[in-house]
Amino acid sequence: MKLSYSVEEVERWRDRVYRRSSKAGIRGEQETLRFINKVGFCLTFQSPDVELPNLWDAVMGRNGRARTSNERNYYLSYAWEIQSILPNHNSIYLGKIFKRRPSVISREYFTYFYALTARTGSVDEYKREFADGKLSPAAKKILDVLMRQSPMSSRELRTALQGKLRTAIPGFEKAIEELQRKMFITRIVGEEGKFTAMWAPIVKVFPQEVRKARTISSDAAREQLLRKYFENQLVTSIESIHKVFGWAKKDIYRTIGQLIHAGVIVPSKTADGSRGRDYCFVN
Numbered sequence: 001m002k003l004s005y006s007v008e009e010v011e012r013w014r015d016r017v018y019r020r021s022s023k024a025g026i027r028g029e030q031e032t033l034r035f036i037n038k039v040g041f042c043l044t045f046q047s048p049d050v051e052l053p054n055l056w057d058a059v060m061g062r063n064g065r066a067r068t069s070n071e072r073n074y075y076l077s078y079a080w081e082i083q084s085i086l087p088n089h090n091s092i093y094l095g096k097i098f099k100r101r102p103s104v105i106s107r108e109y110f111t112y113f114y115a116l117t118a119r120t121g122s123v124d125e126y127k128r129e130f131a132d133g134k135l136s137p138a139a140k141k142i143l144d145v146l147m148r149q150s151p152m153s154s155r156e157l158r159t160a161l162q163g164k165l166r167t168a169i170p171g172f173e174k175a176i177e178e179l180q181r182k183m184f185i186t187r188i189v190g191e192e193g194k195f196t197a198m199w200a201p202i203v204k205v206f207p208q209e210v211r212k213a214r215t216i217s218s219d220a221a222r223e224q225l226l227r228k229y230f231e232n233q234l235v236t237s238i239e240s241i242h243k244v245f246g247w248a249k250k251d252i253y254r255t256i257g258q259l260i261h262a263g264v265i266v267p268s269k270t271a272d273g274s275r276g277r278d279y280c281f282v283n
Contacts, residue, residue: 003268005235005280013234020057032058033087040109040228044102050244052098053232086189090205094187095180098244107209109228114202114213115221117183121203121210123147126184135182138175143184143201150200151188157199222247222255223262230265230281237278 005013015021019035026035035058036042042053086092086104093110097103105113119125126147130140145160146152152160158172176199179185186205188198203210213221225245230236241252256279259265268280 003266003280005268010233010235014053014232017232018053018057020060025057025059027059029087033091036087036092036104037106037108039232041097041103041105041113041225043098044104047099047101050099050101051233051236051240052244055104093202093206094189095183095185096177097181097183100177100181107206109225110206111209111213112216112221112224114183114206114210115216116218117213118218120214121207123203125203135184136171136175136178138171139178139184142172142175142179142199146185146199146201147204150204151198152200154197154199218251219254219258222251223258226252226255226259227264230259230279231283233281234283235268235278235280 012021017039019026026032032055035055039053042055043050044055046054046056086094090107092107093105093113095103095105097105097113114121119129126135126140126143129135130137135143141161142157145157149160154176161172176185180187183202185199186202188200188205226241229241229244233240238249238252238256241247242249245252247255256265260267260279263282265279265281268278
C-alpha cells in the first residue's frame, strides 16, 4: 500500500480526473452529464482557493487558464459554450455551494448535500426558517413567488416581486445567492442559445432526492461526500477539506476516522514536504 505521493503524482491523478490533460475537451450534453456524474460535484470555473474538478478544465481540454490579451472574451465565449452543453431541467443541481462560487452537483450527490441541511423538505419549511430568523425577508418573498409559479427567470421574478409598485427590490441578488447557498432553490438551464437564469424551488425539482435525504444522517452524508472527494483528489488535508466544505473541524476528524476504519483512506506523508498530515485515497 502506497502511503506517500509526490506533487507530480498527485497532479497527474487530478489531470485524469479533471479531464484537463485531454487533447479534446468534453462536448455535448451527454458527455458533460457523464463527467458530472463521475466526479459527483464540481465548479463551473477554475478557482484559486477551492481545489475541485471544474467544467472549465474539462471543456477546454487543457491545463491552465487562458493567457492571452483577449482573456475576458475567452471567458465570455466559454460561459456561452458551457450554457449550451449543461444538462437540462433536473439532471443536475446548479447553484453556489462551494465558497459561493457557481457549482454543479449530480443528483446522486445532491442527496448527501441536502441531508446536511437537516431539513425535511416540506413546502412550508422556508416559512418556519424565516420565523426562526434563518432566512432573510427578501429570500422569503422570492420563495413565496416561486412556490406559486416556477421556473421563473430573474427578470420575471423581479417583476412578480415588484407588482404594481414597480420599484426595485432591495437585496435581490444577495437573496438569490442566499437561497442557493442554503439549498432552497436551484438554477434551471434556460432555452438553448439563451443565457438566462431560470429559478425553481429544490423541493419541486428534486422531490425524490429530498425524500431520500430525510433517511440519511449528517455523519453518513459527510462520509459519502468525503469518500468521493478523496477519490477525486487522491491526497488532501484537514485544512483543504475545511476550506472546500466549510465543516467544523470536529466533524471532519470524525468523518476521517470513519473512512480510515472503512479502509477508504490512510494517513499519508505530506506530498509537498510541508508540516502537517495528509490523508490519501486507497486505490
